[in-house]
Amino acid sequence: MAMKRIDVIREISKRKGLIICNLGFPSRELYSIKDKNTNFYMLGSMGMASSIGLGVALCQKEKVYIIEGDGSILMNLGSLATIAAYATPNLNLIVVDNGVYGSTGKQPTHTAKVADLKKIAKGAGNKKVFEVKSIEQLKEALEQGGPLIIVAKVNQESKKVPEVPLEAEFIKKRFMNAIYELNK
Numbered sequence: 359m360a361m362k363r364i365d366v367i368r369e370i371s372k373r374k375g376l377i378i379c380n381l382g383f384p385s386r387e388l389y390s391i392k393d394k395n396t397n398f399y400m401l402g403s404m405g406m407a408s409s410i411g412l413g414v415a416l417c418q419k420e421k422v423y424i425i426e427g428d429g430s431i432l433m434n435l436g437s438l439a440t441i442a443a444y445a446t447p448n449l450n451l452i453v454v455d456n457g458v459y460g461s462t463g464k465q466p467t468h469t470a471k472v473a474d475l476k477k478i479a480k481g482a483g484n485k486k487v488f489e490v491k492s493i494e495q496l497k498e499a500l501e502q503g504g505p506l507i508i509v510a511k512v513n514q515e516s517k518k519v520p521e522v523p524l525e526a527e528f529i530k531k532r533f534m535n536a537i538y539e540l541n542k
């Protein structure tokens with residue numbers, strides 16, 4: 359049976375580390391699984407989770423899990439080259455590829471027909487890039503040690519969960535405090 363985005367997010371949420379999550383349903387699903395002060399929910403901008411996550415990985419020692427979307431990473435492909443150039447071993451970028459802009463009505467993205475994110479990530483210079491289609495494959499890929507890019511192929515399903523009821527400023531400050539406490 360095809361993997362769902364929420365299964366991928368649940369697996370990542372079980373792990374110890376910081377999570378920077380894409381906006382829309384991915385953040386809503388992550389919040390509904392378990393809200394933590396180590397979760398950063400991106401509320402506004404597509405494609406910025408990978409850039410923010412790289413910055414967070416570079417400036418402290420905790421593991422960082424970035425949950426991106428295919429539509430979002432396609433808007434910021436440059437971040438894949440910046441990650442190839444600068445990423446530290448604590449960086450794990452998971453691109454959840456459902457082939458659609460799932461949070462805004464399932465309009466197809468370019469991964470549905472032409473774009474291969476694994477090849478793009480490799481072509482940008484990243485060494486460890488995996489494509490996974492099951493939770494078992496995802497777990498195995500996550501064991502490989504970073505910097506790591508995983509393209510997780512999922513179906514188009516979003517769980518009908520409410521919006522994240524937190525203010526952007528609160529999310530940022532809480533996340534910064536959590537990083538400070540973990541790294542002191």
Ligand SMILES: Cc1ncc(C[n+]2csc(CCOP(=O)(O)OP(=O)(O)O)c2C)c(N)n1
Pocket residue numbers: 363380381382383384402403404426427428429430431454456458459460461462467
């Ligand atoms: C720059 C920008 N353009 C458009 C939007 C509107 N928008 C919010 S979420 C979203 C879809 C995101 O798709 P994807 O990254 O593939 O993630 P999915 O929801 O499918 O998991 C869109 C178009 C936005 N927030 N920011």
